Amino acid sequence: MKSYRARIVAARRAAIIVGTLCALTATAILMSAPPEERTPGQITTFDVGGDATPFHWIPGGTFTMGSAPDEAERDADELRHEVTLTRGFWMCEAPVTVEAYAKFAAATGYETEEERAGGRFTYRNAGSDSQRAPFGQSARDPVVLVSWNDAQAYVAWLNANYAQPGRRFTLPSESQWERACRAGTDTIYWWGDDPEDGVGKANVADASASAKYPQWRAFVFRFDDRYAYTSPVGSFCANAWGLKDMTGNVWEWCSDFKGAYPSESVVDPVGASEGTYRVIRGGAWDSRAKYCRSAHRGGALQNFRYVGLGFRIAIIEESEEKN
Numbered sequence: 001m002k003s004y005r006a007r008i009v010a011a012r013r014a015a016i017i018v019g020t021l022c023a024l025t026a027t028a029i030l031m032s033a034p035p036e037e038r039t040p041g042q043i044t045t046f047d048v049g050g051d052a053t054p055f056h057w058i059p060g061g062t063f064t065m066g067s068a069p070d071e072a073e074r075d076a077d078e079l080r081h082e083v084t085l086t087r088g089f090w091m092c093e094a095p096v097t098v099e100a101y102a103k104f105a106a107a108t109g110y111e112t113e114e115e116r117a118g119g120r121f122t123y124r125n126a127g128s129d130s131q132r133a134p135f136g137q138s139a140r141d142p143v144v145l146v147s148w149n150d151a152q153a154y155v156a157w158l159n160a161n162y163a164q165p166g167r168r169f170t171l172p173s174e175s176q177w178e179r180a181c182r183a184g185t186d187t188i189y190w191w192g193d194d195p196e197d198g199v200g201k202a203n204v205a206d207a208s209a210s211a212k213y214p215q216w217r218a219f220v221f222r223f224d225d226r227y228a229y230t231s232p233v234g235s236f237c238a239n240a241w242g243l244k245d246m247t248g249n250v251w252e253w254c255s256d257f258k259g260a261y262p263s264e265s266v267v268d269p270v271g272a273s274e275g276t277y278r279v280i281r282g283g284a285w286d287s288r289a290k291y292c293r294s295a296h297r298g299g300a301l302q303n304f305r306y307v308g309l310g311f312r313i314a315i316i317e318e319s320e321e322k323n
């Protein structure tokens with residue numbers, strides 16, 4: 001078995017190779033440009049916990065949320081409907097890392113729900129019970145084993161210490177998440193309709209994963225993405241708007257309670273006013289194709305923790321102007 005250091009070096013090398021193969025889709029433009037002059041996917045950085053962190057501009061507009069009635073493996077709760085977002089927003093390029101979350105915990109003394117419950121594995125030594133050992137995350141891997149409440153505690157800390165005037169950190173709403181994931185597409189995945197074309201674009205349940213979990217063999221993607229568990233964020237190609245790891249690596253908490261979609265068009269939906277489950281999106285390193293579809297809707301209790309579930313942050317602007 002490779003040493004921890006050797007695995008990190010190999011992971012970095014793979015990230016560099018993938019990074020060079022990915023098309024460059026964004027150029028830096030001053031974020032002070034007014035919203036109407038921003039282009040979809042435009043990159044800027046914001047201070048997140050003391051680290052300059054890349055975000056991409058997700059334009060407001062109208063798009064179709066949900067899946068076509070004939071989409072393979074669709075669920076009934078993906079009812080297709082038109083959504084209009086009256087404002088654009090900034091979506092973080094990648095999920096929150098172990099390193100970023102640990103910085104928050106060190107600054108505040110915050111303990112996650114999993115830590116308070118005395119779990120054998122936490123985000124500090126993420127592992128799976130079936131393997132009975134930590135699976136060796138790097139500091140740049142996405143934080144996992146954090147509940148929706150733990151994610152909101154992090155967001156509150158950012159807002160108290162790092163928010164710029166007129167801007168607010170938030171978990172994305174479900175509609176913002178799907179808008180950002182689709183990046184203008186209406187195909188099953190943001191790369192098209194064939195799951196196997198996701199090679200190099202997402203860390204999912206693949207040949208590397210089924211080598212660890214032979215019982216998954218019948219369900220996994222056929223390609224080998226070279227990661228059995230989580231991967232350092234940003235190791236795979238971005239979608240058209242510059243976002244990485246939207247599909248796979250970790251599921252991502254959204255702000256909404258999960259509720260039934262409306263059948264008519266809606267404007268700025270924020271989900272059900274109450275509910276049992278919070279929305280989770282995008283699938284993870286242990287997900288088969290069905291769960292990686294752009295329209296797929298997961299849900300979990302807001303205190304739920306799991307090795308394939310993390311989150312990503314967005315920034316909304318609270319100006320009077322629509323964009």
Ligand SMILES: [Ca+2]
Nearest residue numbers: 203204206227
């Ligand atoms: Ca994988």
Ligand SMILES: [Ca+2]
Nearest residue numbers: 245246250282
């Ligand atoms: Ca993801």
